[in-house]
Amino acid sequence: MEHVAADADIAPVAALIADPTRAAILTSLLGGQALAAGELARMAGVSAATASAHLSRLLDGGLVAVVQQGRHRYYRLAGHEIAEVLEVLARVGGRPPVRSLRQSRQARMLEEARTCYDHLAGRAGVGLFDRLRETGCLAGEEVTPEGERLLGGLGVDVEGARRARRRFAPECLDWTERRAHLGGALGAAITAVLFERGWYARGPVPRAVNVTEAGREGLAALFSGKELTSHTPVT
Amino acid sequence: MEHVAADADIAPVAALIADPTRAAILTSLLGGQALAAGELARMAGVSAATASAHLSRLLDGGLVAVVQQGRHRYYRLAGHEIAEVLEVLARVGGRPPVRSLRQSRQARMLEEARTCYDHLAGRAGVGLFDRLRETGCLAGEEVTPEGERLLGGLGVDVEGARRARRRFAPECLDWTERRAHLGGALGAAITAVLFERGWYARGPVPRAVNVTEAGREGLAALFSGKELTSHTPVT
DNA sequence: CGCATCCTTCGACGTGCGGCGAAACGTGCT
DNA sequence: AGCACGTTTCGCCGCACGTCGAAGGATGCG
Structure with a gap:
């Protein structure tokens, strides 16, 4: 040189x-x-x-x-x-192989929504994370009282996640979005509930998931200020 | 896995x-x-x-x-x-040992203006390219009659560059600016003239170049519509 | 204490890959 | 056409490294 x-x-x-x-x-x-x-x-x-x-x-x-x-x-x-x-x-590394149409379709699905270990990632994952932040449910690595109410109403065992051995609510880098989504015990707990409720369903492609019609409605309602089971307005 | x-x-x-x-x-x-x-x-x-x-x-x-x-x-x-x-x-990989002041100064110099093979790159390179386009001297990979007059007045042998074996006026991707600057035979010919006229001078750092006082004035005059040798206004 | 679990070290095996010289290929010059 | 030069291809060699099973510390539990 x-x-x-x-x-x-x-x-x-x-x-x-x-x-x-x-x-x-x-x-x-x-x-x-x-x-x-x-x-x-x-x-x-x-x-x-x-x-x-x-x-x-x-x-x-x-x-x-x-x-x-x-x-x-x-x-x-x-x-x-x-x-x-x-x-x-x-x-x-992901780029150069000019993927077949089938593969590129799969790639797009993974970009949209997928599981990362045991929590939600892709556009859906960072979107969820953003909304939790925007609505004041999450502050740093902690769940606010407001978040506790919203997530508890959803059916998420926040306390259980807090006691878990893994980190509670770490940010997880998302390589397709280049931004953070929610990982850790809380991310896993929330994702589990999303599947239980049938709001998200696993797709044919290994890690890909799809939002269901019920999920679209449920999430919209959740963040528009409406409780799920009761009808008490929030804030 | x-x-x-x-x-x-x-x-x-x-x-x-x-x-x-x-x-x-x-x-x-x-x-x-x-x-x-x-x-x-x-x-x-x-x-x-x-x-x-x-x-x-x-x-x-x-x-x-x-x-x-x-x-x-x-x-x-x-x-x-x-x-x-x-x-x-x-x-x-590089020792986190922050680059020495000397090196970071050199890096900034390279970002400002450097030679890319044999033509001008960095902020100066893309700036020159932009102005040639804006003033209608360049259209696609061709030099317009207007450009021919302006460059010819400068002393650039446009015809010679056109006959050269290399590509005439290709865009060359600039890594520091993430935009194109002018390469090819024409880019090299123009750059050669800039050095001949003393408008740019090579710096102490290998590929770095500096615009001189004469260059600043000359380039400003060139693109403000004044001819160099004669006084016939352009457009 | 003694056993179980977790992790590391040791020794040995196979393979993958970077290195070079020589020859083949393609292109430009005369 | 013939020569010169830049580049790639072809064998071949040698080393470095990833792999595992088994043995050697550690640490925690009963």
Whole structure:
């Protein structure tokens, strides 16, 4: 390299992400939750030994951080910049193959609404998140009294989610929308209710979901200030 | 992989960047200029055969694009998203040690005005391109009679550029501005004149250039409707 | 204490991939 | 046509790395 700015070596970092198993581990961690080494091994579909080796490399590569808790070791992404890298990488990685019509239809469905781990993502996911914020149901990582009333009326066990071992209401980066949607225990609880009520239904494509007619109406009513079971106006 | 996001495979893209030689090639291309295969081989410090293999993989990985010109094959990054990936990757891989003041100053200089292969790029480059379009000197890939008069008065050999083997007046994507500037034979011819007249001067940093006082005045006069040598008003 | 669980280290195996030289291909120059 | 040059293709070699089973610490529970 003679003339060009001697930039940072990007190769080592890229190499860490380049392995499919490590990539699976990292994307599993993208939700923001810290996961135990064993869980990550299962998710990536490799033995514990293999996962351990990968986590070791990711660790001293500075891509993940670890917290020991009892006999578990919980790994998480080392910072939001790491999530950024994965996001932008996914964007170009997803592109180039000029997908078939069938695939592009599926891709559009996934962009519209899908499950991310166990909560809602895509346009539907960030939309829901935005509305919860706008209406003052969510403030930071906490549910306001107002939100507690609205979600409780829906049938969401907010208290149960709060007691769960996972993080309560973390933001989860959405790669198709480049914005946050609701993850964690609360995101999962809400999503579960949406399915129970039949407001969302799983589609033919693996992670794709569709809003039902009932869901459209229910959500509109929910955020237009009407209670669901009773008729007491809000605010 | 059973439940977790099977989003876009980031691993294959990362793998393409993971090799030091390919990383060197890609960062060499980050300047925006299209470089010949042989040049890239020299820069990366490998044989032509090796570089060719890498370029081939980068090509069908969709990271670079190629333009054949005579017996040369000029490679460039496939798009601004690729540049983005490299930047972000460099951000986390590169020692967070914030760039020195000296380096950030250099970076700003490059954003303002630089040479892209042999023509003007950066804010100055796209600005010049915009003005040529606005004033009706350029229409598509052609120079209008009006443009011919203006450029001819400047001292640009438009006819010579038109006879050149390279493309006459292609748009060249500018990474820092994310917009087009003027490349090709005409872009090079104009840039050459700007240097001859002393309107632009090369700076201490490799590809950086600076507009001179004479250049500021000359360009202002040029586009305000005044001829340079004669005094015949335009339009 | 002793056992179970979780995680890591060790040793060994297979393969994938980057490297080069030589030859083939295509294009421009005379 | 013939030569020169840039680029790609073709073998071939060697190393690095991902994989696993088994053994070796840790830690928590009864």
